[in-house]
Amino acid sequence: MIVERLDHVNIITDRLKETARFYSELLDLEERDGPIPLKPEQVRWMYDDRGNAILHLNSVDCPRAFDRSVCPGAETGAIHHVALRCGDFDEVQARLDARGAEYKVNDLSSIGLRQIFTADPNNVLLELNFFAAGPA
Numbered sequence: 398m399i400v401e402r403l404d405h406v407n408i409i410t411d412r413l414k415e416t417a418r419f420y421s422e423l424l425d426l427e428e429r430d431g432p433i434p435l436k437p438e439q440v441r442w443m444y445d446d447r448g449n450a451i452l453h454l455n456s457v458d459c460p461r462a463f464d465r466s467v468c469p470g471a472e473t474g475a476i477h478h479v480a481l482r483c484g485d486f487d488e489v490q491a492r493l494d495a496r497g498a499e500y501k502v503n504d505l506s507s508i509g510l511r512q513i514f515t516a517d518p519n520n521v522l523l524e525l526n527f528f529a530a531g532p533a
Contacts, residue, residue, distance in 0.1 A: 405442075406479050407453040409467040410519045416454050417441040419518050423492050424483065424525075426451055435459065451481070469519050478514070478522040486511050486527040 410416045420426045420443045431440030431453075439459035443452040455461065457469060483489060493500050493515060500515035509529035516522050 405450045405453050407455065408517070408519055408521055409455050409457060409459075409469055411457050411469045412518050413438070413441060413454055413456045415518045417443065420452055420454075423489065423496075424481070471520065473521050478524045480524040480526055483525045483527055486513070489513060489525060489527075 408416065417428045421428050426443035426445060429442045429444055430437050431442055439456045441454040442450055443454065445451050490513060493513070498515055500513050503512040503514065511527045513525040514522065
């Protein structure tokens with residue numbers, strides 16, 4: 398089997414509307430309904446501007462094909478963070494500042510990378526990666 402790309406990340410939350418709004422406002426992800434028979438109050442899909450599903454957000458009571466216990470708001474267990482390649486470092490930093498959000502900036506100038514580490518409303522740690530444009 399060959400992995401083509403990361404398909405999406407699923408987050409189970411007891412704060413569905415707030416979580417969808419967070420990703421929409423911070424990262425310009427488009428919020429969409431999930432497939433029928435799931436209800437909008439149980440599932441939200443977050444898409445990038447190319448139509449790729451990035452995040453699959455489920456309410457705690459949303460039916461799941463593979464059920465297991467989750468603890469919304471707890472640290473993310475064995476998964477340390479979710480990394481997303483992003484654009485417009487200054488805009489994302491300004492949006493975090495406007496929210497009063499806690500975050501840490503990490504510069505890896507040796508590889509042309511700036512990072513922002515922050516947590517979503519469910520305490521999922523995000524690594525937002527901003528690569529400098531390469532030579533023209």
